[in-house]
Amino acid sequence: MPRPAKHHPERxxxxxxxxxxxxxxxxxxxxxxxxxxxxxxxxxxxxxAFFHHFETKEALGVAAAAYWAxxxxxxxxxxxxxxxDDPLDRLFGYVEFRKTIIDGDPAEFTCLVGTxxxxxxxxxxxxxxxxxxxIFGHAATLEPDIAAAMAARGIEADWTPASLARxxxxxxxGAFILAKATxxxxxxxxxxxxxxxxLTLLFSQPRSKxxxxxxR
Amino acid sequence: MPRPAKHHPERxxxxxxxxxxxxxxxxxxxxxxxxxxxxxxxxxxxxxAFFHHFETKEALGVAAAAYWAxxxxxxxxxxxxxxxDDPLDRLFGYVEFRKTIIDGDPAEFTCLVGTxxxxxxxxxxxxxxxxxxxIFGHAATLEPDIAAAMAARGIEADWTPASLARxxxxxxxGAFILAKATxxxxxxxxxxxxxxxxLTLLFSQPRSKxxxxxxR
DNA sequence: ACGGATATACCAACCGACCGGTATGTTTCA
DNA sequence: TGAAACATACCGGTCGGTTGGTATATCCGT
Numbered sequence: 001m002p003r004p005a006k007h008h009p010e011r012x013x014x015x016x017x018x019x020x021x022x023x024x025x026x027x028x029x030x031x032x033x034x035x036x037x038x039x040x041x042x043x044x045x046x047x048x049a050f051f052h053h054f055e056t057k058e059a060l061g062v063a064a065a066a067y068w069a070x071x072x073x074x075x076x077x078x079x080x081x082x083x084x085d086d087p088l089d090r091l092f093g094y095v096e097f098r099k100t101i102i103d104g105d106p107a108e109f110t111c112l113v114g115t116x117x118x119x120x121x122x123x124x125x126x127x128x129x130x131x132x133x134x135i136f137g138h139a140a141t142l143e144p145d146i147a148a149a150m151a152a153r154g155i156e157a158d159w160t161p162a163s164l165a166r167x168x169x170x171x172x173x174g175a176f177i178l179a180k181a182t183x184x185x186x187x188x189x190x191x192x193x194x195x196x197x198x199l200t201l202l203f204s205q206p207r208s209k210x211x212x213x214x215x216r
Numbered sequence: 217m218p219r220p221a222k223h224h225p226e227r228x229x230x231x232x233x234x235x236x237x238x239x240x241x242x243x244x245x246x247x248x249x250x251x252x253x254x255x256x257x258x259x260x261x262x263x264x265a266f267f268h269h270f271e272t273k274e275a276l277g278v279a280a281a282a283y284w285a286x287x288x289x290x291x292x293x294x295x296x297x298x299x300x301d302d303p304l305d306r307l308f309g310y311v312e313f314r315k316t317i318i319d320g321d322p323a324e325f326t327c328l329v330g331t332x333x334x335x336x337x338x339x340x341x342x343x344x345x346x347x348x349x350x351i352f353g354h355a356a357t358l359e360p361d362i363a364a365a366m367a368a369r370g371i372e373a374d375w376t377p378a379s380l381a382r383x384x385x386x387x388x389x390g391a392f393i394l395a396k397a398t399x400x401x402x403x404x405x406x407x408x409x410x411x412x413x414x415l416t417l418l419f420s421q422p423r424s425k426x427x428x429x430x431x432r
Numbered sequence: 433a434c435g436g437a438t439a440t441a442c443c444a445a446c447c448g449a450c451c452g453g454t455a456t457g458t459t460t461c462a
Numbered sequence: 463t464g465a466a467a468c469a470t471a472c473c474g475g476t477c478g479g480t481t482g483g484t485a486t487a488t489c490c491g492t
Contacts, residue, residue: 014442030335032248036478046443047479053441057478107338114393118334119246121396122323132397159413163406166394170407173393174386177330180337181348190379191386197375198410201417230468252452262469263453269467273452 015053017043022064028107031061031119031127058124061116065130068112069137076141087148088203092196094142098172099192102185109185110176111135139165153203164202171195231269233259238280244323247277247332247343274340277332281346284328285353292357303364304419308412310358314388315408318401325401326392327351355381369419380418387411 021042025034036057040047054060081093102109113131121128139162146161172195175188237258241250252273256263270276297309318325329347337344355378362377388411391404 028338030246030248030339032246033335033339035476037476048443048445048481048483049441051479052443115334117397118331118393119249121399122244123246123249128397128399135394135397159406159410163403164410166403167387167407167410170390170394170403171383171387172390174388174390177334177389178351178382178386181333181344181351183337183344187379187382187386190375191383194375194380194383194414198414198417201414251450253450264457264469265467267453 014043014045014049017045018050018053018060019064019067022060023068023112024107026061026064027110027112027115031116031124036060058126061120061124061127062130065113065116065127065134069130069134072134073138073141076138087145087152090145091142091149091199094145095168095192095196095199099189102175102179102188102192106176106180106183110180111173114173114176135169136166139169142168149203155203157202168195230259230261230265233261234266234269234276235280235283238276239284239328240323242277242280243326243328243331247335247340274342277336277340277343278346281329281332281343281350285346285350288350288354289357292354303361303368306361307358307365307415310361311384311408311412311415315405318391318395318404318408322392322396322399326396327389330389330392351385352382355385358384365419371419373418384411 018039021039022034025038025042029038036047036050039060040050050060054063076094076097079094079097081090081097084090084093113134116127117131117135142165143161146164149155150157150161171191175191178191179185179188181187234255237255238250241254241258245254252263252266255276256266266276270279292310292313295310295313297306297313300306300309329350332343333347333351358381359377362380365371366373366377387407391407394407395401395404397403
C-alpha cells in the first residue's frame with residue numbers, strides 16, 4: 001500500500017500535526033490525562049510515528065512548549081498594537097489585545113505553558129523549564145515599552161519593568177484559572193480590567209515631580 | 217454524607233489521612249498523575265479503605281476540595297489581621313498574611329483547588345465545581361472589608377467589591393504559577409507586591425467623582 | 433543513467449506495568 | 463451480633479514504550 005510521502009521538508013508533516021494536537025488536547029485535558037494514543041488519534045497518526053518524532057511523552061511536552069513559544073511570539077509580534085507610537089499606548093494596546101483573545105471555550109484561549117507548568121513542575125523539570133522559558137520570554141517582550149513609558153514620564157519607581165511585565169502574566173494566568181472555574185469569561189475579563197486600572201494609576205501617579213499629562 | 221463517629225480515634229481515621237495525603241500529593245504531582253495507590257501509600261491505608269470511604273477517585277477529588285475549603289477557611293478566620301480595626305487595614309493585613317505564607321516549596325504554599333481546577337475543569341465537572349466553590353467562597357470573605365473600606369473613604373468606583381476580591385485571587389493564583397515556573401518565590405512575592413500597590417493606589421484615589429482616569 | 437546502499441518517515445502489532453475498581457474477606461466496636 | 467472500618471487478592475483495560483517491518487527519498491560509485 002503506497003502512502004503519499006512528502007518528506008524532504010525539514011519538519012515532517014506528522015510532527016507538526018502532533019504538536020498541534022498536543023496544543024489542543026493538553027489544553028483541554030491536561031498533560032497527564034492526555035495519553036499518547038489520544039494524541040495520535042487527534043493527529044491522525046500512528047503510535048510508531050509518535051515515537052519516531054519524540055523519544056518519550058515528556059519530550060513531546062518539551063517540544064509542545066517550544067512550539068507554543070514559537071507560534072505565540074509570532075502571533076503577538078504581528079498584532080496591530082505594535083504600530084502605536086507611544087510606548088504606554090502599546091502597553092495598553094497589548095492588554096486590550098489580550099482581552100479580545102479571551103473568547104470562546106477556555107481550552108481555546110488559555111495558556112498551554114501555564115497549564116503544563118502547574119501540572120508537571122515537580123515531576124517533569126524539562127517541561128517546566130521549557131514552559132518557564134515561554135512565559136518569561138513573552139513577559140520580556142513587554143519590558144522595553146514599560147521602560148520607555150517610565151522614562152518618558154519620569155517615573156521613579158520601587159518596581160522594575162521586568163517585575164511589572166511578569167505581573168501582567170501573573171494576572172492573565174490567574175484570570176485563566178477563574179475562567180476555568182466558572183466556565184465563563186467575565187471574571188477573567190474583570191481581572192484584566194483591574195490590571196488596566198493598575199497600569200493607568202501607575203503611569204498617572206508621578207513619584208518624583210508634578211507632571212500633568214493626560215491620564216491615558 | 218455526614219461523618220460517621222470515630223470508633224477508634226487513634227491517629228485520625230483513614231478518611232482524614234487520605235484527604236491530607238490528597239492535599240499534599242496532588243499539590244506536588246497533580247490530580248491525574250496521582251494514582252489511588254499513591255494516595256493509599258501516602259496515607260498508610262489499604263486500597264479497600266480508599267474505596268470504602270470514596271466511591272471513585274473523582275469523589276475523592278471533590279472531597280479533597282471540600283476539605284481544603286474547610287481547613288483553609290478556618291486557617292484564615294483565625295489569622296491575626298482580623299483583629300485590626302480599620303477594614304482597609306484588614307484588607308492589607310490579608311495580603312501581607314498571604315505573602316508570609318509563600319515560603320518553602322511550591323507544593324507547600326500553592327493552592328490545591330487552583331491546581332485541580334486548571335487540570336480537571338473539562339473532564340471532571342464535579343471537582344471543578346467543588347474547587348470553584350472554594351475559590352469564590354474564599355474571595356467572598358474579603359468583600360465586606362472592601363465594601364466597608366470603600367464606604368469609609370467615599371469611593372465611587374466602576375468596579376465592585378466582588379470583582380476586586382476575585383482579582384486578588386487571580387493575582388495569587390497567577391503568582392503561584394510563576395513560582396512553579398521558576399522554582400523560587402521571588403516573582404510570586406513581587407506580583408503580590410504589585411497587588412498591594414494597586415490597592416494602595418485604588419484607596420488613595422480622590423474620593424469625588426472628578427478623577428480623570430478613563431481606564432479604557 | 434542506474435542500481436544498490438543508506439536514511440527517513442511512517443505503521444500495525446505487541447508487551448509488561450500499572451491503572452481504577454471489585455470481590456471477598458477479617459477486625460473493631462457500639 | 464450487626465454494621466462500619468478496614469485489609470488482601472485480584473481483574474480487565476489502558477498506559478508509555480518497543481519491535482519489526484514497509485515505502486519512499488537521497489547519495490554515490492560506476
